[in-house]
Amino acid sequence: MLAYILRRIVYVIPIVVSVALVCFMLVHITPGDPLVAILPADASQELASQLRIAYGFDRPLPVQFGLWLWKAVNGDLGHSIATGRPVLSEVMRAVGNTVTLAIAAAMIGFTLGLFFGLLAGYFRDTWVDKVATSIAIAGVSVPHYWLGMVLVIIFSVQLNWLPAVGAGPGGSGAWGWDWEHIRYLVLPAVTTSVIPMGIVTRTVRALTGDILSQDFVEALRAKGLRETHVFRHVIKNAAPTAMAVMGLQLGYMLGGSILIETVFSWPGSGLLLNSAIFQRDLPLLQGTILVLALFFVFLNLMVDIAQAAIDPRIKRS
Amino acid sequence: MRIEKSGRSRTAAAVVILAMAAVAALPRISAAETTLRIGMTAADIPRTLGQPDQGFEGNRFTGLTMYDALTMWDLSSADKASVVIPGLATEWKVDDADKKKWTFRLRPGVIFHDGSPFNADAVVWNVEKVLKQDAPQFDPSQVGVTASRMPTLASARKIDDMTVEMITKEPDSFLPINLTNLFMASPAKWQKFYDAAQGADAKAKSQAAWAAFAKDASGTGPWKMSSFTPRERLELVKNEGYWDKARVPKVDKMVLLPMPEANARTAALLSGQVDWIEAPAPDAVAEIKQRGFGLYSNEEPHVWPWQFSRVEGSPWNDIRVRKAANLCIDREGLKDGLLAGLMVPATGTFEPGHPWRGNPTFQIKYDKPAAQKLMQEAGYGPTKKLTVKVQTSASGSGQMLPLPMNEYLQQALAECYFDVQLDVIEWNTLFTNWRRGAKDPSANGANATNVTYAAMDPFFALVRFLQSSMAPPVSNNWGYINNPKFDELVTKARQTFDPTERDKALAELHAASVDDAAFLYVAHDVAPRALSPKIKGFVQPKSWFVDFSPISMTP
Numbered sequence: 001m002l003a004y005i006l007r008r009i010v011y012v013i014p015i016v017v018s019v020a021l022v023c024f025m026l027v028h029i030t031p032g033d034p035l036v037a038i039l040p041a042d043a044s045q046e047l048a049s050q051l052r053i054a055y056g057f058d059r060p061l062p063v064q065f066g067l068w069l070w071k072a073v074n075g076d077l078g079h080s081i082a083t084g085r086p087v088l089s090e091v092m093r094a095v096g097n098t099v100t101l102a103i104a105a106a107m108i109g110f111t112l113g114l115f116f117g118l119l120a121g122y123f124r125d126t127w128v129d130k131v132a133t134s135i136a137i138a139g140v141s142v143p144h145y146w147l148g149m150v151l152v153i154i155f156s157v158q159l160n161w162l163p164a165v166g167a168g169p170g171g172s173g174a175w176g177w178d179w180e181h182i183r184y185l186v187l188p189a190v191t192t193s194v195i196p197m198g199i200v201t202r203t204v205r206a207l208t209g210d211i212l213s214q215d216f217v218e219a220l221r222a223k224g225l226r227e228t229h230v231f232r233h234v235i236k237n238a239a240p241t242a243m244a245v246m247g248l249q250l251g252y253m254l255g256g257s258i259l260i261e262t263v264f265s266w267p268g269s270g271l272l273l274n275s276a277i278f279q280r281d282l283p284l285l286q287g288t289i290l291v292l293a294l295f296f297v298f299l300n301l302m303v304d305i306a307q308a309a310i311d312p313r314i315k316r317s
Numbered sequence: 318m319r320i321e322k323s324g325r326s327r328t329a330a331a332v333v334i335l336a337m338a339a340v341a342a343l344p345r346i347s348a349a350e351t352t353l354r355i356g357m358t359a360a361d362i363p364r365t366l367g368q369p370d371q372g373f374e375g376n377r378f379t380g381l382t383m384y385d386a387l388t389m390w391d392l393s394s395a396d397k398a399s400v401v402i403p404g405l406a407t408e409w410k411v412d413d414a415d416k417k418k419w420t421f422r423l424r425p426g427v428i429f430h431d432g433s434p435f436n437a438d439a440v441v442w443n444v445e446k447v448l449k450q451d452a453p454q455f456d457p458s459q460v461g462v463t464a465s466r467m468p469t470l471a472s473a474r475k476i477d478d479m480t481v482e483m484i485t486k487e488p489d490s491f492l493p494i495n496l497t498n499l500f501m502a503s504p505a506k507w508q509k510f511y512d513a514a515q516g517a518d519a520k521a522k523s524q525a526a527w528a529a530f531a532k533d534a535s536g537t538g539p540w541k542m543s544s545f546t547p548r549e550r551l552e553l554v555k556n557e558g559y560w561d562k563a564r565v566p567k568v569d570k571m572v573l574l575p576m577p578e579a580n581a582r583t584a585a586l587l588s589g590q591v592d593w594i595e596a597p598a599p600d601a602v603a604e605i606k607q608r609g610f611g612l613y614s615n616e617e618p619h620v621w622p623w624q625f626s627r628v629e630g631s632p633w634n635d636i637r638v639r640k641a642a643n644l645c646i647d648r649e650g651l652k653d654g655l656l657a658g659l660m661v662p663a664t665g666t667f668e669p670g671h672p673w674r675g676n677p678t679f680q681i682k683y684d685k686p687a688a689q690k691l692m693q694e695a696g697y698g699p700t701k702k703l704t705v706k707v708q709t710s711a712s713g714s715g716q717m718l719p720l721p722m723n724e725y726l727q728q729a730l731a732e733c734y735f736d737v738q739l740d741v742i743e744w745n746t747l748f749t750n751w752r753r754g755a756k757d758p759s760a761n762g763a764n765a766t767n768v769t770y771a772a773m774d775p776f777f778a779l780v781r782f783l784q785s786s787m788a789p790p791v792s793n794n795w796g797y798i799n800n801p802k803f804d805e806l807v808t809k810a811r812q813t814f815d816p817t818e819r820d821k822a823l824a825e826l827h828a829a830s831v832d833d834a835a836f837l838y839v840a841h842d843v844a845p846r847a848l849s850p851k852i853k854g855f856v857q858p859k860s861w862f863v864d865f866s867p868i869s870m871t872p
Contacts, residue, residue, distance in 0.1 A: 038370060039461035045790035047464055048752075054457035082370055083361065084458050084528055085547060093547070149580055156588040164584035165356075165576060171549040262578050265585075267549045274577070275360040275548070279370075280745050 001308070008304055015297055020072065023289040024065050027282050034282045038081055055081065068286065077287035082279045087287035090272065094256070095291060097172045098268030101192060101261075102253035104185050109193030110246055113200025117242075120201065121208025122231070132201060139198025145259035148191040152263070155187060162186050165265035172267050188264040192257060196249040203245045207238040240311045247303030251296045351870040352570040353852070356585050356594040360577040362551045365542065366531040367502035368447070368459040372714055373771060373861035374595070375462075376498070378573050381862055382553055383430075384500035384536035387421055387440070388493045390773075392856070392864040395615055398671045399860040401494050405435060405501055405537065406481075409493055411814045416488035423479045427560045430535040430542075433505035437475040442504040444473035444483075453519055454507060456527050467495035468776065488812050490819045494774040503535035539564050539866050540571060550574050564866040567854070571865060583847075586610065592849040592870070599657055605847045614843035615857045616661045616668065618772040621717055623707055623726075623837035624782065626755035626764040626796040632703055633764060633796075637695040639834035643681050644688035645733035646839060651725055655718065659845050663838035665831040666772050666779065672820045673775065675828030681838055688733040702736040708760065709767035713744030716769055717842055723767060726839070754789030755796050765837070766795055773861060775823050780807050783830055802829055 028034075035051050052058045056067070071078060077087035113136075120132035156164035168174060168181040175181055211217065211234045220230050256270030265271070269292060276284040357378060359371050367384055369375030381389075389404035391397075405424050412418035427435040445452040447463045448470065464470075469489040474482045485492055510529040516522035534542045537560065540553035551573040555566035574591060576582040579598040586594045587601075587608060597605055597612070606612055623642075625633035633639055648662030664681040667674040697703045709719050720741065727737040740763050742750075750759040751768045760766070770793075772778035781787045783803040787794040806829060810822035830836075848855060854867045 035461065038458050039465075045752075047461065051457055051461055079524065079528075081458070083364060083547065084366070084456075084524065084531065086528075090547070149584075152581070152584045152588075156590075157584050160588055163590055164588045165581050165590060166574065166585075167549065171546040173546040173549070263581055265574070265576050265578070265581055271360070272548070278360060278745075 078283040094272040104189035105192035109196035117204025120205040136201035429503035466498035506535040641691040675824030677831035
């Protein structure tokens with residue numbers, strides 16, 4: 001198992017370097033001036049050149065990449081051009097808020113997804129299956145930002161039950177796990193959860209149906225096992241694939257949703273990315289993308305290891 | 318009987334307790350803290366260290382609230398044009414012998430929020446933070462948004478504690494207007510942060526000091542920073558010791574919240590999460606009014622134009638074509654239809670009543686027959702249309718509704734024999750191309766560009782577009798206008814130091830630009846904002862800025 005984990009970690013290194021290179025290149029090939037946040041369009045060419053030198057944008061791209069990567073390896077992602085604040089602290093604060101949202105959404109989405117998926121798979125082609133499948137299709141089809149706006153109109157504007165925007169009465173810096181704060185999380189978490197709920201439902205339904213049709217299930221029943229025991233075997237066999245799907249979904253959610261976080265003014269990585277994109281804040285953009293990509297890579301690594309722990313066949317392959 | 322007696326005494330006791338509670342509560346009610354919560358359109362809190370980013374919205378919320386400049390805008394009237402008034406300088410004059418030297422007398426008795434005194438040293442320090450590269454406090458991140466707004470200022474020198482000399486690169490009567498953009502941060506507070514900062518060298522320490530200053534800022538403005546959560550909220554409290562007693566805020570606390578999405582802002586207002594929002598969602602205006610919220614707007618020093626290319630071969634070199642385009646647009650129709658009343662039809666950069674308007678002879682209005690006649694004289698007609706191409710964006714700060722508005726123009730101009738092609742690019746790219754000019758390949762063959770502009774001061778409103786020396790790469794004369802009359806009038810305005818005469822010269826320049834149909838003038842934005850009925854005493858001036866001091870709130 002240790003050899004397997006080490007091998008997976010070694011595979012991660014070139015992925016991380018490639019991710020760093022791609023995110024650096026992507027933000028640099030986009031048109032526009034990287035100093036647009038602090039340099040008005042009427043600024044003189046002399047002033048523009050002076051600032052370009054001050055921020056190191058006059059150097060060749062490979063040199064800029066090398067310097068940035070070296071600093072990044074040493075835990076320094078530079079400073080935001082627009083705010084002057086260290087990128088790492090900006091990203092970590094935003095990621096923390098997104099993690100809060102993602103975990104809440106995962107709890108809702110995965111719980112409902114597993115419930116509806118198992119139900120639909122076990123009662124395949126019955127009305128239960130049809131209802132659960134319809135909910136899943138609605139989950140993956142409804143534009144989540146639209147759903148967010150609808151929820152805000154109903155629960156905030158009309159009923160005045162839940163806040164429309166923000167991350168707590170005093171902002172995320174004063175976050176606490178009490179109802180005064182959690183009420184700010186409800187609408188964005190529900191909105192974020194609908195897509196993973198739909199995907200998990202469909203995946204688990206297909207897996208359950210497939211496993212139930214396999215011979216070993218018949219054998220278990222023939223041995224006289226109670227249906228709850230048979231079901232436990234079905235769950236165990238479905239778990240690796242379901243976990244992989246949930247891991248990916250959690251990864252997507254940890255990446256933050258630009259649309260949902262903007263609709264709810266939730267100060268997470270999606271809103272940070274949105275702001276960085278519109279302000280052409282290259283260090284912030286690069287840093288945010290890199291950190292999120294690393295999260296994704298790390299999460300995949302964890303899922304791979306967990307899968308191998310559950311299903312020894314994966315380790316052997 | 319006993320029971321009755323007991324009931325009576327209980328009632329009496331309850332009355333006494335209630336009365337005592339009411340009396341105790343009275344002073345609390347009258348002294349209850351009032352908080353004004355504002356949803357801004359910005360995606361982040363504008364920078365708080367003295368020179369805000371995010372354009373004039375930044376100046377509105379984190380500049381003019383916490384800081385003062387030597388000169389300020391008069392924001393007290395909704396009807397009159399906003400003009401420059403004394404701020405931290407009480408008077409100023411240009412040297413009679415050397416018009417590049419200015420003397421500013423400073424306001425006595427002003428202190429920064431940290432208690433340190435405001436004086437000539439502080440002014441010199443603040444000038445050097447953006448102009449003197451070897452000064453410890455020099456901050457490149459503040460240079461761009463400041464130096465370009467006072468392009469001729471070269472240096473500052475202390476004469477005595479309350480007098481400063483400013484030197485410009487060339488004679489420039491606009492300096493007092495430009496100085497509204499230089500906010501005074503506390504040198505003493507910054508020095509404390511600098512002394513405590515960790516850093517490999519002076520530059521790193523300076524950067525760390527500015528970062529610390531931004532979290533715990535100190536200016537001389539009517540509002541003081543009380544707490545700051547980056548990207549989420551900025552809390553300000555009133556400065557009881559503000560030097561202008563008439564402008565000590567009536568509200569105790571102001572909370573600024575970034576809400577970039579219009580529907581989110583509107584929902585926050587309607588659900589009572591905020592008391593004030595900038596730019597409500599246009600399709601929610603009816604509901605906002607119906608629910609009793611106040612909707613405010615006023616003509617803003619902002620222009621939504623087409624800026625013409627005047628390079629060789631451009632169809633806009635023919636003044637008949639330029640005038641025809643200006644006469645072919647039904648601006649009232651655009652206002653009442655597409656924009657639901659949220660614009661002012663533009664008949665120039667400045668409208669009648671503004672001191673820099675002048676008396677143009679070319680009247681910009683909707684006159685389709687006159688426009689068609691001009692086009693026919695220029696050689697165009699129903700069978701020979703003039704193809705023009707305009708670069709625009711799908712969104713962007715100040716762009717209002719760029720695509721629908723350009724499609725409206727496209728349809729309107731088609732009736733005057735124009736064939737308008739739209740080249741839609743991303744906002745930041747359009748903005749960057751603006752400085753590159755019409756000759757640059759980034760113009761992609763366009764002979765007009767649609768970038769809106771602020772018209773607060775003469776340089777921004779007129780000079781950077783009309784003076785031939787402002788052509789790329791120097792500034793925003795995107796179309797390479799080269800009109801000797803404009804150059805002459807710019808020089809005249811810049812070298813006229815009597816404010817009244819200077820304004821007359823500027824009015825002459827503006828009138829000349831309208832007579833020349835230098836732009837296709839379409840609209841002025843009106844800065845719509847929606848306010849809770851609890852807010853009283855708000856005045857929306859004809860400005861990008863607002864004075865929050867006279868605002869009060871009912872419980």
